[in-house]
Amino acid sequence: MSAAPLICGTELRRRLRNRSAIFTAFVGPLVLAVVFGLLLGGTTSFSVTIGVADADGSAISTPFTEGLLSAVSDDSPVTFVAVAADDTRRAVDDGDIDAAIVVPAGFGDAVAVGSAASLEVVRDPAKQVSGEIARSIAQQYTAAVGARELAAVTSAVLGAPVGPEALADFEDSAVTAFTEVAPGGGELDATAYFGASMSILFLFFTVSFAARSITAERRSGLVPRMLAAAARPADIVAGKVAAVAVLGLAGFITVWAVTSLAFDARWGAVAPVIVTMIATVLAIAGVSTFVCGFARTEQQADAYTSAVTFFLALLGGNFVGPGTSPEALRRIATLTPNGQSLDAFTRIAVDGAGIGDITRNLVVLVLFALVLGGIGMARVRRTVTG
Amino acid sequence: MNMEHPLERVEQVERVEPVLRCDGLVRRFGQRTAVDDVSFSIGAGETYGLLGPNGAGKTTTISLITGILRADAGTVSLNGVPIGASAHPMKRALGFVPQDIALFDDLTAIDNLRFFGRLQGMGRGELDLRIGAVLELVGLADRAHDRIDTFSGGMQRRATIAVGLLHEPTLLILDEPTAGVDPQSRNQILESIEVLSAQGMAVLYTTHYMEEAERLCDRVGIIDNGRLIAEGTQRQLVTQIGEHDRIVLRGSGDIEVFATAARLLGGVVRVTVGDGEVEVQVDDAASSVATLVATANDTAMTVTGVEVREPNLEAVFLHLTGKALRDRGA
Numbered sequence: 001m002s003a004a005p006l007i008c009g010t011e012l013r014r015r016l017r018n019r020s021a022i023f024t025a026f027v028g029p030l031v032l033a034v035v036f037g038l039l040l041g042g043t044t045s046f047s048v049t050i051g052v053a054d055a056d057g058s059a060i061s062t063p064f065t066e067g068l069l070s071a072v073s074d075d076s077p078v079t080f081v082a083v084a085a086d087d088t089r090r091a092v093d094d095g096d097i098d099a100a101i102v103v104p105a106g107f108g109d110a111v112a113v114g115s116a117a118s119l120e121v122v123r124d125p126a127k128q129v130s131g132e133i134a135r136s137i138a139q140q141y142t143a144a145v146g147a148r149e150l151a152a153v154t155s156a157v158l159g160a161p162v163g164p165e166a167l168a169d170f171e172d173s174a175v176t177a178f179t180e181v182a183p184g185g186g187e188l189d190a191t192a193y194f195g196a197s198m199s200i201l202f203l204f205f206t207v208s209f210a211a212r213s214i215t216a217e218r219r220s221g222l223v224p225r226m227l228a229a230a231a232r233p234a235d236i237v238a239g240k241v242a243a244v245a246v247l248g249l250a251g252f253i254t255v256w257a258v259t260s261l262a263f264d265a266r267w268g269a270v271a272p273v274i275v276t277m278i279a280t281v282l283a284i285a286g287v288s289t290f291v292c293g294f295a296r297t298e299q300q301a302d303a304y305t306s307a308v309t310f311f312l313a314l315l316g317g318n319f320v321g322p323g324t325s326p327e328a329l330r331r332i333a334t335l336t337p338n339g340q341s342l343d344a345f346t347r348i349a350v351d352g353a354g355i356g357d358i359t360r361n362l363v364v365l366v367l368f369a370l371v372l373g374g375i376g377m378a379r380v381r382r383t384v385t386g
Numbered sequence: 387m388n389m390e391h392p393l394e395r396v397e398q399v400e401r402v403e404p405v406l407r408c409d410g411l412v413r414r415f416g417q418r419t420a421v422d423d424v425s426f427s428i429g430a431g432e433t434y435g436l437l438g439p440n441g442a443g444k445t446t447t448i449s450l451i452t453g454i455l456r457a458d459a460g461t462v463s464l465n466g467v468p469i470g471a472s473a474h475p476m477k478r479a480l481g482f483v484p485q486d487i488a489l490f491d492d493l494t495a496i497d498n499l500r501f502f503g504r505l506q507g508m509g510r511g512e513l514d515l516r517i518g519a520v521l522e523l524v525g526l527a528d529r530a531h532d533r534i535d536t537f538s539g540g541m542q543r544r545a546t547i548a549v550g551l552l553h554e555p556t557l558l559i560l561d562e563p564t565a566g567v568d569p570q571s572r573n574q575i576l577e578s579i580e581v582l583s584a585q586g587m588a589v590l591y592t593t594h595y596m597e598e599a600e601r602l603c604d605r606v607g608i609i610d611n612g613r614l615i616a617e618g619t620q621r622q623l624v625t626q627i628g629e630h631d632r633i634v635l636r637g638s639g640d641i642e643v644f645a646t647a648a649r650l651l652g653g654v655v656r657v658t659v660g661d662g663e664v665e666v667q668v669d670d671a672a673s674s675v676a677t678l679v680a681t682a683n684d685t686a687m688t689v690t691g692v693e694v695r696e697p698n699l700e701a702v703f704l705h706l707t708g709k710a711l712r713d714r715g716a
Contacts, residue, residue: 003505010501014492221486225549228452228482229505230475385454 003231007239011213012246024206025250032202033258036194048078048130050137051092051100051122055085058108064141065103078133088122098130099123101138111145118142191265196345197318199255200338203248203284204309210240211292211301214384223384233384234377237292241373245285252277268348272355276344279365283337286372287312293376296383312336337368403466404429405479405557405588411450411460420446422612424460428557433579433589435603437699439707443612444592445485448561451590452482465556478506481555485562487542488549491535495526495545498534499552506553513552520548523581525574540571547575551582558582559590564598576602596700606699610707620699627705629697630655631671635682636663636691644687651677671696 015021054065068080083091088100102120110117119138123131214236217223226236256273259265267273287308295301313319316338317329333339344361347353355362404427413421421443428434438444449455451462453469461468464476489498496517503513521527524544534542543563550558560579564572579602583589593599599606600620607617616623635644645659648666653674656667668674671694682689 006501006504010490010493013497014490018492221484221488222490224449224452224454225482225484225488225502226505227454228477228480228484229502230477230507231505 002238003226003235004238004242007226007231007236008242008246011240011243015243015247021247024209024247026254028202029199029251029254030258032198033195033255033262036191036198036259036263038263048099048133049097050078050080050130050134051083051088051097052080053083053085053088053100053102055105056103056107060108060111060145061103068101068137092122092124095124098127099134101134117145191259191263192267192349193342193346195255195259195265196267197338197342199252200280200284200316200341201309201313201318202251202255203281204287204305204313204338206244206248207284207288207291207308208295208301208305209244210237210288211295211305211383212298213240214292215295215298215301218384227385233381236384237289237377237380241285241288241292244288245281248284249277249281252281266349267345268352269354272348272353272358273345275355275362276341276348276358276365279344279362279369280337280341282369283341283365283372286369286376287337289376289380290372291376293379293383312338315339317342334364337365340364340368405465406451406590407463407466408447408451409461409463411447411462412458413446413450413455414458419612421450421457424609424612424614426607426614426617428588428590430556430588431583431586432604433583433591433602435599435606436590436592436609437599437606437703438592438609442609442707444609445561446612447609448482448559448590448592452480452559453477478553479556481550481553481558483547483550483558483560483563485565487534487546489534489542489546491542492533494531494533495521495537495548496530498545499549502549503552508553516552516554520551523551523578524548538568538571540567540574543567543571544575547578555587557588557590561592562594563591564593564595572598596698596703599699608703608706616702616706620702623699623702624697627702629701629705630667630669631674631697632695633666633668633671633675633678634663634691634693634695635666635678635687635689636693637682637687637689638662639687640685641687644682644685647681647685648678651681 012021015024052065052068054061065082069082081097083097083100085102085104088097088102091097092100100122102122104118104120107117107119119142121131121134121138123134214223217226223236227233253274256267256277260267291301291304291308295304315329315332316336317333318338334343340361344353344358344365347358347361351357407427409425411421411424412419424443424447426434436444436447446455450457450460463469464479467476469476490501493501499517499520500513503516508516517530518527521530524547526541526544526548529537529541534545537545543566547560547563550560558579564575567575576598579589579591583602589602591599591602603620605617605619606623607614608623609615616626618626641659641662641664645657645664648654648657648664651674653669654666655669658665658667666674666678668678675692675694679689679692
């Protein structure tokens with residue numbers, strides 16, 4: 001029988017007695033949850049107000065602006081309001097609106113004669129998400145106008161008029177654009193997102209615990225004694241990593257419970273949230289085992305953990321909100337365990353995704369655990385026996 | 387207390403399968419060979435001392451026996467069964483007391499014993515029985531529920547020995563178990579080992595204290611630069627290096643006449659005259675003292691003092707390694 005459960009149990013017991021477990025599993029996460037709850041509590045519902053100004057008033061621009069102003073329901077996180085074209089800059093600067101789309105005068109005429117026509121998007125650099133939504137809507141609209149121009153040219157060449165269906169498609173294009181920006185129409189809860197994000201970051205800080213414990217106990221003679229008592233190096237590493245994983249999961253659950261109960265954060269359905277937490281903790285345990293396979297001293301354990309934590313947290317998107325990083329970085333984030341985890345949490349919260357919907361994320365997280373853990377385990381004899 | 391002569395006991399135990407047999411153990415660290423073709427065996431009830439200067443290869447040899455390190459060559463057999471570095475069930479027969487305290491100092495003595503007992507595969511009932519017994523043996527029964535970090539150095543040493551004995555091993559390996567221990571605890575530890583040896587336990591013992599080796603060990607192996615350079619009982623080693631008992635007679639009168647007469651006596655190897663004393667090297671001091679004193683009286687030397695110096699392990703060690711056993715810088 002493996003000695004790992006016994007070593008895990010003893011490690012947990014010791015950490016409970018010296019109270020470090022209390023901090024790792026409860027106090028630290030609790031502070032984290034309270035801080036994020038208080039910081040983000042007023043903005044738990046993601047909402048954007050976009051101003052719409054029609055200085056053109058043409059047959060081409062009016063269906064677009066009226067479509068935007070009338071298409072949005074009460075449940076939507078995006079609200080469109082009419083503003084005067086010459087007042088958009090002030091309204092954005094004063095925070096009355098988060099961004100604005102302006103149809104400039106002469107837009108319809110330019111389109112009609114086939115010359116260059118463009119919309120204006122007024123955005124606040126500090127409100128990236130709002131600006132991106134406005135820009136996306138404007139892009140969709142201009143693309144649709146381009147298609148309409150092409151249809152008109154085709155009609156002229158073939159001698160057939162443009163039908164009402166084409167115009168209806170054109171009028172719906174803005175709504176289509178908005179739907180793509182907030183898929184599913186759900187709300188992105190900032191407290192839940194950053195709660196998950198910071199919990200993962202907190203997990204990263206526990207990565208070095210196992211390696212530090214092993215190197216210290218090797219120096220004190222405990223590890224040699226365990227080895228002499230028929231424990232295998234892999235048992236010792238597995239026991240230590242499992243103990244840290246249990247504490248990490250407890251911390252994760254603490255953040256989830258506190259933000260949900262005290263700050264009304266909406267993480268989504270319980271089952272997929274818990275399963276994602278477990279898969280995330282497994283992946284981080286893989287990272288921890290990986291570090292155990294390479295660190296021969298406590299200093300090395302700290303250095304490797306810092307490097308891995310900073311690298312993964314940066315690439316995985318733990319420091320930025322959803323949708324605010326460039327597309328390239330978002331792709332890179334999928335190559336990190338924390339990126340996969342955050343993606344799963346976002347989909348659970350925004351799309352109402354169930355376990356089946358996040359299977360790919362879960363599989364990738366488990367693969368991270370197996371690959372990194374496997375590499376670490378293949379090397380542990382060298383580091384455990386010194 | 388075992389009153390048998392060590393050599394007689396060795397002859398008894400070597401007729402049966404040894405508890406521990408090491409054959410041709412080799413361990414290299416890069417270009418350095420830390421253990422070089424080391425072979426020895428220990429029988430039941432025998433205490434074997436592995437002596438050597440610092441860095442000689444004692445702890446590495448022990449690490450190979452306990453499976454902490456893998457040998458590059460050679461085998462280790464416990465009770466006739468070869469064991470590897472993995473978690474071999476036969477390791478249950480092995481008790482290990484390392485140089486360090488090697489206990490969880492934030493847990494109680496009883497918690498430490500439970501942990502290592504369960505690691506050895508002991509059940510709850512067996513553990514309860516044995517924990518009381520070993521704590522009694524090492525004199526810590528009244529401190530069972532105290533944390534290790536509240537113990538004195540000597541008590542911590544005794545607690546770590548209790549862990550090594552918990553699962554009733556047939557071989558107990560002690561790596562400098564009395565280092566840094568107060569005289570009272572040291573004596574208690576040595577007495578415990580004598581009791582265990584008398585009960586039939588095989589003991590492998592390393593120490594820097596020559597008097598401990600002389601008191602406890604039936605046989606001694608001297609290791610230097612990774613090689614076992616000598617092995618045998620204390621008497622065998624002394625004979626092997628040509629050391630003899632020395633009798634020093636102090637007095638006045640005609641010392642030179644006595645010295646001349648002494649050289650003619652049987653069993654006398656060498657006579658050296660000093661200032662007011664004569665040192666006589668003999669094969670056996672016990673049988674020569676009376677004859678020498680009588681000869682001194684016959685030759686008009688007035689004897690005022692007699693000192694018998696038997697060659698000890700220290701002399702053997704110094705002769706073989708060129709270093710004193712407690713030469714920490716070696």
